[in-house]
Amino acid sequence: MGLEKFKNRNVGTQNYKKLDLTHPPKSGWCRFKQVASRTFKPELFVGLWVTLREMINALFRGKMHTTQYPLEKLPISPRYRAIHEMLRLLESGHYRCIGCGLCEKICISNCIAMETRYDENQRKEVSEYTINFGRCIFCGYCAEVCPELAIVHGGRYENASEQRASFSLFEDMLTPIDKLNLQQEYQGFGAISPNADDNIKKTPLAY
Amino acid sequence: MDGTMLPEVTAVGVIIKAILILAVISAIAGFGTYIERKVLAFMQRRVGPNHVGPYGLLQLAADGIKLFTKEDIIPQHANRLIFAVAPAITAATAFIALGAVPVFPGFTIPFVDVYVPSIASDVNVGILFVLGMMAAGLYGPLLAGMAQSNKWGILGSARTAIQFLSYEVVTGLSLLAPIMMVGSLSFVDFNNYQSDGTWLVVYQPVAFILFLIAGYAETNRTPFDLLEHEAEIVSGYVTEYSGMRWGMFFIGEYANMITIGIIASVVFLGGYNDWWIFPGWIMILAKIAFSFFFMLWVRAAWPHVRPDQLMWLCWKVLMPLAVINVVITGIVMMAG
Numbered sequence: 072m073g074l075e076k077f078k079n080r081n082v083g084t085q086n087y088k089k090l091d092l093t094h095p096p097k098s099g100w101c102r103f104k105q106v107a108s109r110t111f112k113p114e115l116f117v118g119l120w121v122t123l124r125e126m127i128n129a130l131f132r133g134k135m136h137t138t139q140y141p142l143e144k145l146p147i148s149p150r151y152r153a154i155h156e157m158l159r160l161l162e163s164g165h166y167r168c169i170g171c172g173l174c175e176k177i178c179i180s181n182c183i184a185m186e187t188r189y190d191e192n193q194r195k196e197v198s199e200y201t202i203n204f205g206r207c208i209f210c211g212y213c214a215e216v217c218p219e220l221a222i223v224h225g226g227r228y229e230n231a232s233e234q235r236a237s238f239s240l241f242e243d244m245l246t247p248i249d250k251l252n253l254q255q256e257y258q259g260f261g262a263i264s265p266n267a268d269d270n271i272k273k274t275p276l277a278y
Numbered sequence: 279m280d281g282t283m284l285p286e287v288t289a290v291g292v293i294i295k296a297i298l299i300l301a302v303i304s305a306i307a308g309f310g311t312y313i314e315r316k317v318l319a320f321m322q323r324r325v326g327p328n329h330v331g332p333y334g335l336l337q338l339a340a341d342g343i344k345l346f347t348k349e350d351i352i353p354q355h356a357n358r359l360i361f362a363v364a365p366a367i368t369a370a371t372a373f374i375a376l377g378a379v380p381v382f383p384g385f386t387i388p389f390v391d392v393y394v395p396s397i398a399s400d401v402n403v404g405i406l407f408v409l410g411m412m413a414a415g416l417y418g419p420l421l422a423g424m425a426q427s428n429k430w431g432i433l434g435s436a437r438t439a440i441q442f443l444s445y446e447v448v449t450g451l452s453l454l455a456p457i458m459m460v461g462s463l464s465f466v467d468f469n470n471y472q473s474d475g476t477w478l479v480v481y482q483p484v485a486f487i488l489f490l491i492a493g494y495a496e497t498n499r500t501p502f503d504l505l506e507h508e509a510e511i512v513s514g515y516v517t518e519y520s521g522m523r524w525g526m527f528f529i530g531e532y533a534n535m536i537t538i539g540i541i542a543s544v545v546f547l548g549g550y551n552d553w554w555i556f557p558g559w560i561m562i563l564a565k566i567a568f569s570f571f572f573m574l575w576v577r578a579a580w581p582h583v584r585p586d587q588l589m590w591l592c593w594k595v596l597m598p599l600a601v602i603n604v605v606i607t608g609i610v611m612m613a614g
């Protein structure tokens with residue numbers, strides 16, 4: 072087989088099949104009919120009605136689309152990767168982190184810094200644990216690698232702050248001990264958002 | 279003001295009315311921007327401005343503060359004089375045009391017994407005057423676009439010229455047929471002609487539609503907002519404008535929208551005559567408000583046309599229609 076077929080780079084100009092989508096009017100009478108139907112078809116008024124209908128829907132039938140953001144918030148998916156949370160063991164209330172350091176190792180932007188030591192029971196204890204959220208790219212590797220499900224991504228996406236330090240310490244990310252019963256377990260990578268059922272809609276292909 | 283009935287125009291009265299027109303119309307024109315944003319928002323199922331004041335009603339004040347305190351920038355290579363004067367042309371002509379349109383029926387002020395005809399000056403060529411003024415208003419965009427040494431501005435003013443050449447002939451011809459029927463150019467005569475309750479739009483539906491189309495082109499509203507169409511020419515003739523100069527263009531545009539609404543109401547829709555149980559002033563307010571709303575409605579619903587489509591529409595469709603309408607009106611009048 073020769074190489075001519077492959078040397079021809081004008082691939083785009085050859086094998087197009089043109090669909091005849093328009094039906095140009097053939098006779099003068101047909102042309103006149105087309106003009107007449109285009110002129111007198113009330114399509115412009117259909118457009119007017121559609122916008123008016125939407126206005127009525129929005130004002131009187133409670134179908135306003137706007138979420139007034141700081142006042143209302145849409146529920147976010149458990150898969151969303153926002154500011155991290157350090158979880159506690161439900162039984163004892165002790166933090167789950169065993170100080171294995173995997174998250175620190177895997178972090179691709181090197182923003183986790185931790186120090187560990189042995190406590191009096193010869194258990195690993197986390198003495199320092201910070202995440203520099205100025206560098207974190209929220210890739211989720213740390214949560215994925217953690218063997219204890221100790222570090223997960225929470226739902227706190229409003230992370231404007233006066234200082235980076237104010238939300239990057241271990242204590243800030245740790246579930247408060249009195250809120251232990253409210254602690255959410257990470258639902259896994261395939262989890263759907265809580266309002267997923269409401270978001271199912273027919274694909275608008277009516278036109 | 280000596281307490282007698284004064285049907286004539288007095289200097290004091292004219293000055294008071296002029297000030298009233300300036301104050302009321304510029305307030306309404308500013309408020310119109312709020313209405314426009316709100317109505318467009320509702321039609322797109324949004325909320326619109328809702329943070330400043332109850333229901334966002336004070337948005338206007340916030341905008342005013344912003345416009346007044348914004349830096350007034352004149353570009354380096356602009357023609358400073360023309361650049362500065364152009365917005366004033368638009369705003370001034372819009373208000374001058376309002377001087378010759380009647381809004382309310384004449385009334386007598388209680389207690390002092392002064393008769394007030396509700397028109398600043400009943401010029402006997404009122405229609406010509408108003409149309410002329412509104413046409414002269416297009417010098418604003420034309421000069422503004424050319425003075426600012428900006429290519430988008432130049433495009434904007436070229437489009438102004440196109441638009442002007444297209445719609446102006448339709449405006450005149452479409453109004454010619456009602457003028458022939460009424461036999462006068464004064465708005466007050468138009469109003470009185472319809473005082474028997476039959477609106478002129480019944481006799482002249484074609485002229486009404488033609489006038490509306492031309493009026494939308496005249497006020498630079500969608501579907502003919504070619505002058506400053508953001509998607510194509512950034513902001514057209516107002517690209518380089520900021521602050522209060524830009525605000526004057528806007529006030530002029532909204533005042534023109536109101537003027538077109540008043541003309542349509544007075545010439546075609548029965549003016550300020552009483553209708554059923556509604557007094558005339560409520561009727562005309564309702565008509566003007568509806569015509570304003572219709573402009574916003576159209577803007578929400580219809581896409582805008584290209585400049586060449588506008589020329590095609592005006593010269594090849596609307597102008598022949600207008601001429602035919604005039605001819606038929608003439609034949610019917612001679613036969614009748």
Ligand code: SF4
Binds near residue numbers: 178179181209211212
């Ligand atoms: S999300 Fe990614 S970048 Fe952020 S701390 Fe975890 S591993 Fe590092």
Ligand code: SF4
Binds near residue numbers: 167174220
């Ligand atoms: S991977 Fe998990 S258990 Fe290990 S140090 Fe990080 S948070 Fe602690």
